[in-house]
Amino acid sequence: MTIAIRARRGLTRRQLLVRSASTVALAGLGGVAKPYLSRAADRPGIGCGIQSGDVSAESAVIWARADRPARMQVECSTVESFASILRTGSADALPDSDFTAKLLLDGLPSGQDIFYRVRFESIDTRGISGETQTGHFRTAPTKQGSVSFVWSGDTLGQGWGIDPARGGLRTYRTMRDNRPDFFIHSGDHIYADCPVPSELKLPNGDIWRNIVTEEKSVVAHSLAQFRGNYKYNWLDDNLRAFHAEVPMLAQWDDHEVTNDWSPVGSADETGYAEDGTSNLVARARRAFHEFMPMRAMPERDGRVYRKVAYGPLLDVFLIDMRSYRDSTWNKRDDKSETFILGHAQLAWLKRELAASEATWKVIAADLPIGLVSEDAIALGDGPPQRRECEIADLLSFMQRAGIRNAVWLTADMHYTAAHHYDPNRAVFQNFEPFWEFVSGPLHAGTWAPGELDNTFGPKAMFQKGCTAEQGENLAPCFGLQFFGRVDIDGESKVMTVTLKDVDNRDLWSVDIEPRPDARPGQMVAQHI
Numbered sequence: 001m002t003i004a005i006r007a008r009r010g011l012t013r014r015q016l017l018v019r020s021a022s023t024v025a026l027a028g029l030g031g032v033a034k035p036y037l038s039r040a041a042d043r044p045g046i047g048c049g050i051q052s053g054d055v056s057a058e059s060a061v062i063w064a065r066a067d068r069p070a071r072m073q074v075e076c077s078t079v080e081s082f083a084s085i086l087r088t089g090s091a092d093a094l095p096d097s098d099f100t101a102k103l104l105l106d107g108l109p110s111g112q113d114i115f116y117r118v119r120f121e122s123i124d125t126r127g128i129s130g131e132t133q134t135g136h137f138r139t140a141p142t143k144q145g146s147v148s149f150v151w152s153g154d155t156l157g158q159g160w161g162i163d164p165a166r167g168g169l170r171t172y173r174t175m176r177d178n179r180p181d182f183f184i185h186s187g188d189h190i191y192a193d194c195p196v197p198s199e200l201k202l203p204n205g206d207i208w209r210n211i212v213t214e215e216k217s218v219v220a221h222s223l224a225q226f227r228g229n230y231k232y233n234w235l236d237d238n239l240r241a242f243h244a245e246v247p248m249l250a251q252w253d254d255h256e257v258t259n260d261w262s263p264v265g266s267a268d269e270t271g272y273a274e275d276g277t278s279n280l281v282a283r284a285r286r287a288f289h290e291f292m293p294m295r296a297m298p299e300r301d302g303r304v305y306r307k308v309a310y311g312p313l314l315d316v317f318l319i320d321m322r323s324y325r326d327s328t329w330n331k332r333d334d335k336s337e338t339f340i341l342g343h344a345q346l347a348w349l350k351r352e353l354a355a356s357e358a359t360w361k362v363i364a365a366d367l368p369i370g371l372v373s374e375d376a377i378a379l380g381d382g383p384p385q386r387r388e389c390e391i392a393d394l395l396s397f398m399q400r401a402g403i404r405n406a407v408w409l410t411a412d413m414h415y416t417a418a419h420h421y422d423p424n425r426a427v428f429q430n431f432e433p434f435w436e437f438v439s440g441p442l443h444a445g446t447w448a449p450g451e452l453d454n455t456f457g458p459k460a461m462f463q464k465g466c467t468a469e470q471g472e473n474l475a476p477c478f479g480l481q482f483f484g485r486v487d488i489d490g491e492s493k494v495m496t497v498t499l500k501d502v503d504n505r506d507l508w509s510v511d512i513e514p515r516p517d518a519r520p521g522q523m524v525a526q527h528i
Contacts, residue, residue, distance in 0.1 A: 044070035048234035053293025152483035153411025157444030161196035161210035187253025226287035370458035395431035402518035411440035415465025426457030445473035
């Protein structure tokens with residue numbers, strides 16, 4: 001969806017009051033303006049909630065959804081009282097986008113708390129506006145300063161929906177209490193292939209009772225059903241409050257479409273379009289972009305991978321391990337060409353990593369590297385084969401180019417872990433040691449820790465999931481829901497990664513000292 005921008009200079013509180021008074025006076029004289037309260041039924045409302053995303057030093061995307069065709073009006077300020085207005089803008093919410101609207105607010109001051117408020121006004125009748133909701137985000141700094149963010153993934157999976165009696169999506173409340181600068185959602189925002197039943201029986205004999213909607217009661221195939229999965233999430237109070245206060249950097253994985261999907265081979269009865277793309281994936285991709293607060297890239301329609309710069313200490317590289325992968329299972333005996341990033345994305349990632357001047361380079365991946373899975377990368381012990389070759393190429397490039405202080409973050413596995421990769425333990429040794437941290441689920445079934453292979457020498461420094469006695473697909477009410485927190489100290493530049501649970505307990509933590517940059521300029525140029 002194309003972002004509509006109508007930026008205007010800010011107004012002072014006095015100017016706003018004068019303008020409002022003038023409107024009232026004109027209404028009294030000419031009878032043109034219609035009484036606000038008398039048209040309550042005509043006022044468009046906010047159908048889900050509000051959220052911000054892709055925050056930079058100067059801009060952010062604001063998202064909301066109306067309950068009918070309407071025009072989203074946004075005002076922002078550096079003060080919570082909105083005594084002075086910094087920027088205003090508007091965007092249309094129309095049926096073609098399921099009444100979702102996105103607006104890019106730019107020209108903002110860096111390193112500042114920004115308060116914004118959103119309302120929808122009638123497209124047909126001037127002056128008829130609905131409720132106002134307020135939100136918050138903080139722009140990225142341009143000067144060296146401390147940064148804090150959280151990450152996780154896997155929301156509303158395995159049939160574990162919203163049970164209000166059990167507190168709903170409690171991990172979102174816990175993350176909100178951490179007051180991070182932003183949130184990375186590592187994928188599986190929805191489980192389009194996992195319907196939510198009205199009740200599920202728990203191992204202890206209790207009953208889990210879900211809120212149920214029509215679109216969330218079946219496996220998603222239609223555009224309306226994919227959209228309905230996202231709207232279901234917004235029924236939760238914790239999620240709405242979190243997204244109003246914490247900006248999100250969104251990426252996707254498989255369950256936004258269907259389990260373990262790939263570009264070819266993941267289709268329903270409608271098959272493929274003339275260009276060979278899956279109609280099912282196209283509908284899922286459209287709904288994802290409609291409901292995510294991501295910057296529009298018209299020249300790269302539908303692209304998910306991108307870089308978000310968050311000041312001199314941090315660049316975040318959000319990659320897409322679904323859209324460009326091969327369409328085979330990751331098995332050693334398959335001799336066909338395999339990849340998980342694709343040639344264009346891999347070249348982009350190398351180029352952007354080499355160009356990054358930030359101290360820390362966080363690679364936000366939707367799948368882990370060293371956990372054995374036929375759907376992911378690792379094949380088991382031995383030298384790189386198949387999809388592992390692409391990762392080996394990337395890691396060896398980073399070593400040759402002198403790119404240091406790269407940390408990998410991911411979710412997907414439905415447990416939490418800290419993996420340290422070291423060439424001294426690895427079969428493939430042409431890379432610098434690095435950390436990979438796994439977290440999640442936010443609200444889904446919990447699983448036991450998986451098996452690591454020795455291709456890149458990972459070692460589990462910490463891991464926590466369900467036990468054999470508890471059984472897999474453990475319900476969220478048993479407390480094994482996880483997220484991670486990252487703190488970068490503004491003075492020492494030390495990165496502290498803490499793995500946490502739904503009750504905000506610190507499960508494990510590590511301080512990572514930044515290593516001096518080892519990139520000779522000529523070498524970087526030679527290997528791009």
